[in-house]
Amino acid sequence: MQEKADSTIISISQMPRRKLARTTDGLEMTERGLLAVDENYMTTRPGVFGAGDVVTGAKTVVHAVDGAKKASEAMIRYMEQTET
Numbered sequence: 001m002q003e004k005a006d007s008t009i010i011s012i013s014q015m016p017r018r019k020l021a022r023t024t025d026g027l028e029m030t031e032r033g034l035l036a037v038d039e040n041y042m043t044t045r046p047g048v049f050g051a052g053d054v055v056t057g058a059k060t061v062v063h064a065v066d067g068a069k070k071a072s073e074a075m076i077r078y079m080e081q082t083e084t
């Protein structure tokens, strides 16, 4: 099927944004412009965690939910360890 049009606007964007790191002390980005986290999903700012596209780059909802679940578990472990 063909549609007639005067113009076409492509409005899909999937590039990382650095605003979060620029405006938050202690947050570092990777060379790919993604939020840097360790194996426990903790960012370079202690006690701050990250997951999803901002960490992995453009993926899917399933990947984002999986990362969020693992990051949540890591957050609980971190809070239990740092409890006084």
Ligand SMILES: Cc1cc2nc3c(=O)[nH]c(=O)nc-3n(C[C@H](O)[C@H](O)[C@H](O)COP(=O)(O)OP(=O)(O)OC[C@H]3O[C@@H](n4cnc5c(N)ncnc54)[C@H](O)[C@@H]3O)c2cc1C
Pocket: 012, 013, 014, 019, 020, 051, 052, 053, 054, 058, 059, 060, 061, 062, 064
């Ligand atoms: C056009 C398009 C189509 C897609 N189609 C599919 C699909 O069919 N199936 C699929 O599985 N995946 C699809 N994806 C991918 C999917 O949308 C992402 O993988 C998923 O949404 C990532 O979830 P997230 O929570 O990491 O990020 P997001 O869903 O992007 O959530 C991040 C949230 O943080 C907010 N935010 C950003 N900066 C700040 C700030 N400084 N302060 C406070 N809030 C902030 C944003 O407004 C946003 O609400 C598609 C993506 C695009 C772009």
